[in-house]
Amino acid sequence: xxxxxxxxxxxxxxxxxxxxxxxxxxxxxxxxxxxxxxxxxxxxxxxxxxxxxxxxxxxxxxxxxxxxxxxxxxxxxxxxxxxxxxxxxxxxxxxxxxxxxxxxxxxxxxxxxxxxxxxxxxxxxxxxxxxxxxxxxxxxxxxxxxxxxxxxxxxxxxxxxxxxxxxxxxxxxxxxxxxxxxxxxxxxxxxxxxxxxxxxxxxxxxxxxxxxxxxxxxxxxxxxxxxxxxxxxxxxxxxxxxxxxxxxxxxxxxxxxxxxxxxxxxxxxxxxxxxxxxxxxxxxxxxxxxxxxxxxxxxxxxxxxxxxxxxxxxxxxxxxxxxxxxxxxxxxxxxxxxxxxxxxxxxxxxxxxxxxxxxxxxxxxxxxxxxxxxxxxxxxxxxxxxxxxxxxxxxxxxxxxxxxxxxxxxxxxxxxxxxxxxxxxxxxxxxxxx
Amino acid sequence: xxxxxxxxxxxxxxxxxxxxxxxxxxxxxxxxxxxxxxxxxxxxxxxxxxxxxxxxxxxxxxxxxxxxxxxxxxxxxxxxxxxxxxxxxxxxxxxxxxxxxxxxxxxxxxxxxxxxxxxxxxxxxxxxxxxxxxxxxxxx
Numbered sequence: 001x002x003x004x005x006x007x008x009x010x011x012x013x014x015x016x017x018x019x020x021x022x023x024x025x026x027x028x029x030x031x032x033x034x035x036x037x038x039x040x041x042x043x044x045x046x047x048x049x050x051x052x053x054x055x056x057x058x059x060x061x062x063x064x065x066x067x068x069x070x071x072x073x074x075x076x077x078x079x080x081x082x083x084x085x086x087x088x089x090x091x092x093x094x095x096x097x098x099x100x101x102x103x104x105x106x107x108x109x110x111x112x113x114x115x116x117x118x119x120x121x122x123x124x125x126x127x128x129x130x131x132x133x134x135x136x137x138x139x140x141x142x143x144x145x146x147x148x149x150x151x152x153x154x155x156x157x158x159x160x161x162x163x164x165x166x167x168x169x170x171x172x173x174x175x176x177x178x179x180x181x182x183x184x185x186x187x188x189x190x191x192x193x194x195x196x197x198x199x200x201x202x203x204x205x206x207x208x209x210x211x212x213x214x215x216x217x218x219x220x221x222x223x224x225x226x227x228x229x230x231x232x233x234x235x236x237x238x239x240x241x242x243x244x245x246x247x248x249x250x251x252x253x254x255x256x257x258x259x260x261x262x263x264x265x266x267x268x269x270x271x272x273x274x275x276x277x278x279x280x281x282x283x284x285x286x287x288x289x290x291x292x293x294x295x296x297x298x299x300x301x302x303x304x305x306x307x308x309x310x311x312x313x314x315x316x317x318x319x320x321x322x323x324x325x326x327x328x329x330x331x332x333x334x335x336x337x338x339x340x341x342x343x344x345x346x347x348x349x350x351x352x353x354x355x356x357x358x359x360x361x362x363x364x365x366x367x368x369x370x371x372x373x374x375x376x377x378x379x380x381x382x383x384x385x386x387x388x389x390x391x392x393x394x395x396x397x398x399x400x401x402x403x404x405x406x407x408x409x410x411x412x413x414x415x416x417x418x419x420x421x422x423x424x425x426x427x428x429x430x431x432x433x434x
Numbered sequence: 435x436x437x438x439x440x441x442x443x444x445x446x447x448x449x450x451x452x453x454x455x456x457x458x459x460x461x462x463x464x465x466x467x468x469x470x471x472x473x474x475x476x477x478x479x480x481x482x483x484x485x486x487x488x489x490x491x492x493x494x495x496x497x498x499x500x501x502x503x504x505x506x507x508x509x510x511x512x513x514x515x516x517x518x519x520x521x522x523x524x525x526x527x528x529x530x531x532x533x534x535x536x537x538x539x540x541x542x543x544x545x546x547x548x549x550x551x552x553x554x555x556x557x558x559x560x561x562x563x564x565x566x567x568x569x570x571x572x573x574x
Contacts, residue, residue, distance in 0.1 A: 086452050090494075149487070157496055361471070376443045376499045377499065378499050378500075378501065381441070381499045381500070381501055382441075382478075383439070383441030383478060383480060383501055383503045384478075384532050384533070384550070385471040385473065385533075385552065388473075388476075388478070389473065410475050411443075411476050412445055412474060412475075412476075413443065413444070413445050413450075413497070413498075413499070414498070414499055415497055415498055416445065
């Protein structure tokens with residue numbers, strides 16, 4: 001297969017050139033946020049760093065980290081680096097108060113984000129001859145808008161399907177000859193099954209898929225490739241940094257090229273914050289050097305992975321990241337939605353339950369399930385089944401409002417949740433994704 | 435004029451009911467009546483025992499969540515129509531039953547109905563008016 005590039009001069013630039021871009025842009029970005037974002041200035045002053053200390057990418061380690069907690073403290077406008085009149089878009093992560101991340105974009109930011117997604121689409125073999133079928137959610141979630149914008153840049157015919165309604169997805173796929181599918185890997189697997197069940201595999205023209213927003217295994221990749229008859233590409237991103245397209249896979253399928261002209265990646269020891277040498281496993285940290293509205297310096301993603309600068313057969317020179325191998329915090333990704341155990345705990349306590357609970361995450365028929373087991377307490381118990389069911393329903397509703405997804409509730413006997421050192425094990429993830 | 439019932443939370447998995455029964459067995463507690471209301475995941479056991487206080491203590495000790503509820507126990511003749519007449523009396527007084535269950539008395543010819551209602555006083559009044567007499571705890 002011929003390799004396609006959206007911006008070959010950038011994607012295949014020499015390492016020296018990439019480093020030069022990074023240094024120039026970093027220096028400029030640091031000065032900009034220091035002068036325009038009081039939150040950053042305060043953080044830098046606390047660490048006794050001034051913009052003058054940052055002369056090149058080699059000085060990056062001198063800057064303080066920024067974390068999700070900072071994003072919460074600064075919510076909603078505290079990290080804005082451009083006047084609101086220059087911003088044209090907001091995207092947001094799932095999750096409610098305290099955990100929600102709201103990111104702002106100028107038109108220029110959107111253009112660069114679309115470029116990143118365009119690179120991903122072309123790396124998956126996409127051209128202006130393709131029909132790109134986007135069934136990531138549209139709206140605040142970055143998945144739909146990101147790939148949609150990328151597809152426009154490539155010049156592909158874009159099908160903004162959004163998520164859900166599998167029958168309609170398949171019908172459009174058959175009728176309009178979709179060639180590239182963009183969705184979560186679990187939905188791709190589900191679509192594959194549904195298409196085969198209906199005996200429609202010979203009616204679809206898919207050749208590639210770009211799948212992200214949740215963890216998936218190599219086994220899952222092979223299953224999807226087989227059931228849809230395509231090549232399946234991974235894509236990585238996070239709303240904090242821009243959205244999908246921060247990194248993407250090429251034909252080699254041995255990791256995702258990070259768009260280093262926009263994002264500087266570091267791997268750190270999550271416990272000490274020390275930068276680790278290349279090839280070592282640690283927490284991924286990003287600095288967005290071209291973002292105007294919402295730039296983040298040294299943002300701790302909590303994703304654990306490995307970087308590699310080994311020469312890639314696709315010709316791209318940008319560093320590659322492995323699939324995330326875990327998290328350095330307790331965040332779960334369920335159905336593409338970020339879930340923190342603390343959110344569930346908050347709901348339980350608000351509703352009068354005890355904090356003795358366990359979260360069981362599983363993948364049944366390629367779809368994530370989440371169950372919250374709660375220990376019964378004398379306060380919540382009633383001799384009336386109707387009242388118990390009512391309370392359970394209320395809890396399900398409150399969890400849905402907090403998490404944005406349905407979580408099953410299971411009331412269990414007191415002390416039935418396994419404890420180690422007196423503390424209950426909060427999460428049991430049966431998906432074995434890492 | 436009411437009877438104290440113990441309600442117990444039990445998970446709906448194999449062996450759980452046996453575990454519960456074992457607690458009573460080991461503590462020499464005899465059940466006069468038992469009913470189970472169940473969902474897919476859990477059940478509520480409702481029991482009438484001789485010594486309510488001791489039964490509740492041993493259950494709590496064994497780690498169960500339980501509660502004591504005052505319910506009505508009505509003796510009815512153990513014959514066709516026995517249940518109808520008592521239900522008719524409650525229905526005419528517009529009394530809603532949250533749940534009900536039956537058990538036979540030790541002496542032949544009599545059965546007992548247990549009624550859980552919202553307002554015990556109102557139900558007692560309706561029953562008494564129709565010639566039924568809710569029994570006390572001691573009468574078991």
